[in-house]
Amino acid sequence: MSLTAERFTKVDDIPAIYWADLHCTQNSYYSPEFLKAFEVGNNDITFHYIFILKDTTAVAFANTQLVTIGVKTITKNIKIVPWLKRLVNGIFCDNKIRVLFCGNVFLSGEYGTFLKVGEPKVDTFKAIASSIDDLVKSIRVNAIFVKDFENESLCITDELKDFDYASMRVEPNMTIGLKPEWHSFDDYKNALRSKYRVKANKADKDSDALTVKLFNEHDIAEHINALQALYENTIANADFNAQVLDLNTYISLKAQFKERFIIQGYFYENKLVGFLSAMKNQDNLDAHFIGIDYEQNRDLAIYPRILNDYVRLGISLKAERINLGRTASEIKSTLGAQPEELMCYVKHKYKLPNSTLKPFIKNVKIKSFRQHRAFKKL
Structure with missing residues (x-):
């Protein structure tokens, strides 16, 4: 099977037939409209879209973003021995590094690569890995980070180890399976054990002074500065954040996806003090960024x-x-959320620093948390 790669830096330059070949756009995160919203809204990121072709037919896709990150941002909340942390900071001179992410840097989940149904998965994935290596040779970059793969994908993605990547576990996604018989929030609460039902009721009672509003496109534009400030306030408290999203992206997403993309604002005495964002993507509701006034x-x-x-x-x-x-896993488990493990792969562009980086990656430990069992036993 002869496979070739083609790269683009703008969504608008991608031939429409490639999307039709892949049959991937029913998943919103692989649609050109979704990808373009992030491209247009974030000028400080360089985007590369990789298509793997069999003859002239697209059989795989990879979404990459080149971003600049401070090394201490990466190491400050990672659990490793202090001497190794100092060594890694020293290798990069406590400086900023350029990282090529394969996968959407603003999403948590397996949204970076797509393999066409019916094609040999290992061969097409290895073609993606080779094309990333070719891309890296042509750009100024320090490290490559391929994210976030679920356990059932590892039989394919572990091929990256042959390309000199080291694997590392990251914080899991926390997911709640919804029962078809839950037609209301009360139905959901009735499935909770007593202490967690009390907790859910308390959250509603204590937040009773808030006014909640679903935002339309005009509302997002009107409150964009407050939304951006609340979002940046929240990520400042996060353990790790690779890049700050320009929330003008949300105006584009709302325009394109209408009721499937959700922004909900929380007001207290006519002041915006919080928001949530979410995407209805096929059968999933995915939480995106939130913003909170911590005072x-x-x-x-x-x-x-x-x-x-x-x-x-x-x-x-x-x-x-x-x-x-990800994040706040224990709190989310009190709502009945279960962890979904994720694997990432990392390597330095050059062999010698990569040989030093690998032991660092092997020593990375994700945070442990108490997993609550919120639902009644069946």
């Missing part, structure tokens, strides 16, 4: 209310599953 969070229970409202939205949209994303 008001304790008194108004903004974050617990946001979590409750993700469940409400999932039920109202008849989703089969809610993906609450």
Whole structure:
């Protein structure tokens, strides 16, 4: 099987027939409209879209973004021995590095590569890996990070180890499976054990002073500065964030995806103090970024209310599953969320630094957390 690669830096330059060949656009995250919204809204990122062709037919796709990250941003919250952390910081001179991400840097999940149904998966994935190596040779970059793969994909993605990548576990996605008999939030709460039902009710009671509004495109534009500030306030408290999203991206997403892309604002005394964002993608409701005024969070229970409202939205949209994303895993498990393990692959562009990086990657430990069993036993 003879495979070739073709690269593009703009979505508009991609031939429409390639999307038709792959049959991938029913998943919103592989649609040109979704990809273009991020491309247009984030001028400080360089985008490369890779298509693997068999003769002239597209059989695989990879989405990459080239971003600049401070090394200490990467190492500050990673659990490794102090001397190794100092060594890695020293290798990069405590400086910023350029990282090529394969996978959407703003999403948590397996949205970076797509392999056409019916094609040999290992061969096409290896063709993607080879094309990434070819891309890396032509650009200024320090490291490559291929993300986020579920356990059932590892029999394919572990081929990256032959390309000198090291594998590493990252924080899991926390997901809630919704029962078809849950037609309301009360139905969901009735399935919870008593202590977790009390917790959900308390979140609603403590946030009763909030006014909640679903945003349309005009609302997002009107409140864009406040949304951006709340979002940046929230990611400043995160363990790791590779890149700051320009939330003007959300105006484009709302225009393209209408009711499938959701922004919900939380107001207190006419001031925006929080928001959630989400995408209904096929049978899933995926939580995207949130924003919180932490000075008001304790008194108004903004974050617990946001979590409750993700469940409400999932039920109202008849989703089969809610993906609450990474971080705050223990809190999310109190709503019934279960961890979905994810694997990433990392390497330095050059062999000698990569030989030093590999032991660092092997020593990375993800945070442990207490997994609550929120639902009643059947």
